[in-house]
Amino acid sequence: MKDRLELKDFYSGFRQAEVIKSYAKLIAKEAEKLNSQLNIMEVCGGHTHTIMRYGLKQLLPPNISFIHGPGCPVCVMPKERIDHAIALAQLSNIILVTLGDMIKVPGSQSSLQDVRANGADVRFVYSPLDSIKIAKENSDKTIIFFAIGFETTTPMTSALINQVIIQDIKNMLFHINHVTVPEPMKVLLDDKENKIDAFIAPAHVSVITGSKIYDEFPRDYQKPVVVSGFEPVDMMESLFMILKQINEKRCEVEVQYSRSVTKDGNRRAQRLNDKFFEKSDSFRWRGIGDIAQSSFRLKDAFRHLDAEVRYRDKLSTAKIDDHKLCICGDILKGKANPKDCRVFGTVCKPSRPLGSCMVSSEGACSAYYRYGDSP
Amino acid sequence: MCLSIPSRVTKIDKISNMATIDTMGVSREASLDLIEEEHIQIGDYVLIHIGFIMNKIDEKDALLSLETYREILVILEAEDER
């Protein structure tokens, strides 16, 4: 065994084609022992992306299939919240700052890209911290950070709020759209028609939260969970771990990505989140509907920083559904495949997305479009 | 947007609480605001997400995984030859 790794080993070591193939053999052996079809939901869009990009589906025996889950924060954002971003960006003296993933997401009428082309000041940043510089350079304007993402990204918004307070920056507000992973998983399982047998859960969420957020799934729903990294070897190893659990009649939370995930996660990040955020009563997930306790809002002590409060009279609360041809909702629920959509790849493409699953590179429709799909 | 990227710490600036990191030849800055003090040292491997170090990567654990993969390859090859 080598005693030191080089940086490239973290990439190439977990992408080796021979190792992927050898796991395919091990999985096939385990799959022979199954007495029924096994449906595994990869919750996160990043995993869907890996499956499509490396053609993992084609390496698996026919009695194992993937159900693509709702874990793409851009895809689950309802149109009315995109409309909020667009409405805020069009107010005078406002700079709307957000992450690049939001550029093309269609709201009910337009996207941030469209309003920017028409003169609104919208800036896409690599890191939330970049907005501090923008705020300092534009002291006559109000900067609104439109925050998106799961538990992975919430602490970065917390760290930004913390810096805004420490540095006494007066011209920054926040529009919070941080959502959580376990709540929609429970909603999917509560649906009597669901076909989910086990979950592959995203490693980066658990780097922050720890693997403990999934403890209730084996305990209360009898569903195994493996917290997996995003490289193809990581995913194949995770599949093998799920099959072993099932064949050995175990049902537990296991961590494949043990190189950075612990049971308890990053406590400092969690403390920072607890300082600023609390659970909202409910969040409307695009295509899924209202899910209780599935998002965060600023605590009362920080509500003066909340753009939704400050601009309450400018922001509509009406619910807006997707285009009637778009079946993103069923895809996010694992009930349909992008190929089932009548406008997939024709009317709806990444360059002109009709629904949110085609927008983000982590959306199931976009992954299918980019990497194709053979049976 | 959610992916985190393995990188290596090359410099630490305690005053700004920022680290310089190397991501396969690209040098960038990342915040240490989410990391317990003294937890990260130069040369450590870390996960980066939207401009922040989100955690350390355990090098020994990664080595052990790669070693396991190598062993699996050897065992399966031996089985194929039989």
Ligand code: SF4
């Ligand atoms: S292909 Fe487009 S319209 Fe169809 S489900 Fe996907 S995002 Fe919606």
